[in-house]
Amino acid sequence: MHTIVIGGGITGLAAAHRLLSAGLRVTLVEGSARFGGKLRSGEVAGLRTDLGAESMLSRRPEGLDLVRAVGLGGELAAPSVAGAAVWTRGALRPMPRGHVMGVPGTAAALAGVVSDAGLARIARDAELPPTELGEDTAIGRHVAARMGEEVVDRLVEPLLGGVYAGDAYQISMRSAVPELWEAARREPSLLAASRAVQERAAAGRAAAERAAAAEREGTAERDGTAAPGTSGGAAAPAPPFTGLTGGMGRLPEAVAAACRAGGATLIAGTPATGLRRGEPLGWTVTLADGRELHGGAVVLAVPAGPAARLLRDAAPAAARELETVEYSSMALVSMAFRRADLARLPRGSGFLVPAVEGRTVKAATFTSSKWGWAAAQAPEMFVMRASIGRFREHAVLERDDADLVKTALGDLRDAIGLAAEPVDAVVTRWPDGLPQYTVGHHARVARIRAAVAAQPGLRVCGAAYDGVGIPACLADAQRAVHELLSTVPPVAGAGGGAVSAGEGGPVR
Template sequence: MQRSTNRVDTGTGHVVVIGGGIAGLAAAHRLLATGLRVTLLEATGRLGGKLMTGDIAGTQVDLGAESMLARRPEAVDLAHAVGLGDRLQPPATATAAVWTRGELRPMPKGHVMGVPGDPAALGGVLSPEGLARIAQERDLTPTAVGDDVAVGAYVADRLGREVVDRLVEPLLGGVYAGDAYRLSMRAAVPQLFEVAREGGSLLDGVQRIQQQAAARRSTGPVFQGIDGGIGTLPEAVADAVRAGGGEILTATPVLGLTRTTDGWDIRTDTRVITADGIVLATPAWSASTLLAAESPAASVELAGVEYASMALVTLAFRRSDVAATGALDGRSGFLVPPVDGRTIKASTFSTHKWQWVADAAPDLFVLRTSVGRYGEEDHLHREDTELVDVSLRDLAEATGLAAKPVDTEVTRWIGGLPQYPVGHLTRVARIRDEVAKLPALRVCGAVYDGVGIPACIASAHRAADEIAADLAGEIIATPTLVQGTRSEAGQ
């Protein structure tokens, strides 16, 4: 085949990572620690994917993901490894609310993703009829779940739709921007799926989950942020990759992959790079296109993955202008059930939630709203000013906030979150089975094992370790993490 591009032969032991989000960066970081040479290619001009900081009224804030689960080690460990350990910071408050039935109501405690162990905890959020429906659950016959079941369908069958509509939907929507009535329980809430498979009472099962969690609970925080924003993590990992000898090329879209007798050719818009292995850390639609020639079956499965889009509206007010708004006091924010028909689906009071935001802008009050769920794309076609206005209207109705912002920023995440419908994990297994037939090529990212930051990093580590083992011809022990260039006091 004739090519008009220049061919770059980089020798052996070389892995190309395609995709510069946190999964791709984590994979590159991991691969370097095995002694392999690494090149990371990112199609856009920016690293980090859905992790991004920006400026609001002169203050740096997160414009994408703002926290990471700390009870899983992968993200916290990576932050320490790249020199950000001294900047990890838990939320200053975790007191949240639910805006439902016309009022801001305290978020109930003692639940698993909105599913209660004790109906008494839901007073105020649910109607008397809804509470009475829950009380009947222990008298019901077990509900068969098979290989998978939708979270909403199962919980509604056991506890009534009101639990799903006013608690499960907003909580799951905050993670997946999805529809609880089509979201896979096995993929999204696996501990509940195991309870469901056992049969018996869901209420009793949730209580067992809570007891087990309490028994193994550490003294550390459930979530962590980073002083300066979670969006600083990708660049810190990139710095560590460069310091370890890795090459990172942005604004370098990959146009095609071709197997060769001894590896792979990766065709970009300017040249062909040869590699011994590939980690594909791109969204499903991109991975589908790139694998179409070499793995048609995997390509078809990836093409079937759906995504939800959303927008974040960040607003900065003079703190003196919001001081009299009592509904904002002490809360980290609130969730909004879709059944209530509002436009915003949540609001985070960043100044309350993150001490570093409060310290960086003592005269400002920063908050943000989120707009858009799976199947609700119309809102995202509005002008920025319209999204700001509708956010202000909903905020005013929910909290009484009447102040005008001094600065605003609208960030749109089109195709931002892969959806995990019933059967998703079976689809993922089929994708991995087909990809494994290719020599030294693996996939990773939010499509496969979870959309959270630790899950994406774990997915990247799995891909990197399998590639390293393929190239070595044997299973390689867990490598030492590459250290970053930033100083880390006290570590």
């Protein structure tokens, strides 16, 4: 069976890679000139750096599995430093521990980040009667009702802003923090729910570390070598995030190369403009240059807006739902400095900025401190980047690049005392880059998938549904492919289930 994947971000690439491993023939179509979506490498002052996502969760297997499958397992790189900060109440304060997306397990966990009055308000949560959550609620509203607005404004909002560039008072608790949502429905208080989630996560990490240690010991016994961590104490726990030497932008490049090596046809710079049911079976995809692709199945791995346009005729109910998904835009200002020009190097990996501080920059990453490979490129240089753009902040992103660089430097001057001028600066804009999981998103996604699944051989996947992180997008690609493989029969008359070029081929 010939399958067409529309969308060449990491989700579409992963779907194509998985379809190939199942023995299907694949054509992938990407509208832009490059593959990878929000994973993108570039240069600042001649130094390689990530201009999009720079890391992924290491506690989920999907990202690590794909990295290893395309031959980059040896390039996994843990951050060189830990310890982010929050720029709040006039100072950089260490990021607190003992919380779930800013929701603490004890009031004391947020000491320093919120005021004494705010800590007292958090502690009152244990005395409040349980709250009926209903089908969904905004995480900011629920946390504010239980613990006060200060914890939302000073920690929950900047943490969620770093993930979604969104508004905590509109983001769905059920979709954005599902573990906390489920725990909050069971536990008597939100404090107890946060502790339950943290305890479960700690138990999962401990089990994973024991399994890894057992695997290392088994390997050592077979090889006759000493297993690391078997003497002198236990091995250090794995960091929650991981990257790649040379940047996460290498991952889509490697997946695309693996897909080509597996026989896939990859088309870039040519958007899909139409999708219709083919005759007697299958689908026809029309491209902007007039070509038509014919296949037994289609995977739509594009953002909600393009997916809605393609589904208006094939699955109109799904298209209407997708049109309601809003997006937030953002920009990254990547800058390179001479270390000799810096009065002092910033500590830690970076910091977040709450919206209530009234600053333009919402986060900063000290790239050369965070990633050893970045620092090793040019020890005399220091790279950092600032993130700009919150939900519905349109005016700030309409400024030109020079103004955004100047604004970022001003906020960094006030936060860390930065007085140096950059040797080079690159502004990367991500219009409509992050979907907003507003209240009711879980039910919306269920309706979209039901409407799409009613059409044989059609599935959707990507950041618009179950998570914006790399592992979540990969898991959604796996789900879509699994469903296709379990429901779509081989095309009649195609030997071995594949449409051969001799039968007309997939492209006209």
